[in-house]
Amino acid sequence: MIDLRSDTVTRPTDAMRAAMAAAEVGDDVYGEDPTVRALEERVAGLFGHEAALFTPTGSLANVLAVAAVVAPGQEVLCEARAHVARAELGAHGAVSGLTMRTWSHPRGQVDLAAVGELFAPDLGPYFVQTAALSVENTHNFAGGAVLPIADLHDVRDFADDHGIKVHLDGARIWNAHVATGVPLADYGAVADVMAVCLSKGLGAPAGSLLLGAQAVVEEARVRRKRLGAGMRQVGILAAAGLHALDHHVERLADDHTHARLLAEAVGTDPAGVDTNIVAFDVADAPGFVARAREAGVLVGAVGARTIRLVTHLDVGRADAEQAAQVLAGLA
Secondary structure (H helix, E strand, O other): OEEOOOOOOOOOOHHHHHHHHOOOOOOHHHOOOHHHHHHHHHHHHHHOOOEEEEEOOHHHHHHHHHHHHOOOOOEEEEEOOOHHHHOOOOHHHHHHOOEEEEEOOOOOOOOHHHHHHHOOOOOOOOOOOEEEEEEEOOEHHHOOEOOOHHHHHHHHHHHHHHOOEEEEEEOOHHHHHHHHOOOHHHHHHHOOEEEEEOOOOOOOOOOEEEEEOHHHHHHHHHHHHHOOOOOOOOHHHHHHHHHHHHHOOOOHHHHHHHHHHHHHHOOOOHHHOOOOEEEEEOOOHHHHHHHHHHOOEEOEEOOOOEEEEEOOOOOOHHHHHHHHHHHHHHO
16 A cells, blocks of 8 residues: 555654664653753754753644643634644643634635734733734645745734734644755744644654743643653654654655655646645545545545645655556546
8 A cells, every 4th residue: 555644654764763772761751861852952953942842742742832822711823724723633722721713725824914803912801812823834734835934924023013922833844944945943933832743754653842942841841741741761752753853854855746746646736736745626535535545545535525645754756656647547
């Protein structure tokens, strides 16, 4: 099977497994795992933030990050299909007690005019107050679309002008970096808090990080433990992340090339594919998924009529070409 359902399905390479096996470890709840600490310091430095916190999942990193800047009873504004709003099982409301309001954009982009209309200042004890603006780069459900750095600068300016914070869901920020050449530190400078993932395009078996100020990270460490996500000798996983940073970032360009190849095969304009995700409409998404599976290709349905393809570390050029041939016959 050629698996294009997600870039989360990758398996550790032999070299990554060797790095994991050789990892020096300690008890991370005590802050004594040297490999975790090395990963946190490295990633924080890459994005120009004071500190970072290793978490088992991207959803947890986002929950902790947003909770750091939005208090219970306050709201965060985000695009309608943002991962924090649509794919984290309502965790931000259920766990953190905050609310969301959204704007909508076909490519998941920032619409500052709409944001301005949504923004709610502190009007006393009768209305919900906007505390933060959340953006996702790349935007998963908008087909891996990149948010231009100029737009993110505008987001930063809006937040500063209105006295609110910025959360950046950077689960696939590495893809945006490789696709545009924008330095990671430039993306980091936009956000007060952000989350980055190691288990998608970078191919680690698990792990994400929350980034922010030292005080934010210290409080998030407490909240992480309170939520039952304190980890012990987790340097084994952190070592996979360090290996991925050394070996799997620049190769993301291959995934982007393969995604455009698939887009052309299914009749989608390759020029509209920014990174490693292709979304396209069919008459019957579940039926298309079943037919593709029978032909040896796994794809995902993200709506009744929408199919998503995601290229990744485990899909080489030959795999992409074979999948393209299969999907072209079904599209």
